[in-house]
Amino acid sequence: MHIHKYEKLWLLFGIGALLVFTITIGVSAFYMGNQPPSCLVTVDPSKVETTEPFDQPGLRQVGEKEYEVIVVASSFNFNVGPEKVIRIPVGSTVNFIGTTKDVVHGFEVAGTNANMMLEPGYINTVETTFKKPGKYTIVCNEYCGLGHHLMFATLEVVE
Ligand code: CUA
Known part of the structure; x- marks a missing residue:
């Protein structure tokens, strides 16, 4: 009977530890600003x-000073339209909507809080407002192969 009791205790301890572990990971992922892919929004890669x-x-413009940028990532390129430079007026809010055709890529607008992962099969979005004019570089921040460092695009915020 004693052994049985201890087994139960250990089982509870195990479940408890697992819960704490899961919550810790969930919470820390949240605080690091990593957004998991907007789960059920999928696309066939x-x-x-x-x-x-x-x-x-x-x-594409969706409102006054509101824009959307559709991003298709692939090794080793960001397709952000016919031109490699996106131009928007200062003060614009931009919702980046992205996916990838092949492997996992990162999407980060350097110098802003816009940062997301692009995973095959999923659509992810991130929004940011550009308050300062200037040139912003969009980079891939997930290692994706030999051409990883060649993956970039430019966003220009003009007065
Ligand atoms: Cu794409 Cu690194």
Whole structure:
């Protein structure tokens, strides 16, 4: 009977430890500003180019000083439209909507809080407001292969 009791205790301890562990990971991931992919929003990675809105990557205006940028990442390129430079007026809020055609890529607008992971099969979004004019570099911050350091695009905020 004693052994039985201890087993129960250990089982409870184990479950408790697992819970604490899971919560810690969840909370720390949250505080690091990492957004998990907007879970149920999926896209077939092999059909990205023919799936809306990714069939037309790039900038679109959705309101006064409000924009969307459709981003298609692939090794080793960010497709952000016909031109590699996105131009928006200062004070604009931009919602970046992205996915990847192949492997996991990072998406970070250097110098801002815009930072997300692009995972095959998922659509992820991040929004930021550009209060200062200047050139911002969009970089891949997840190692994705030999051309990882070549993956970038430019966003220009103009007065
Ligand atoms: Cu894409 Cu690193």
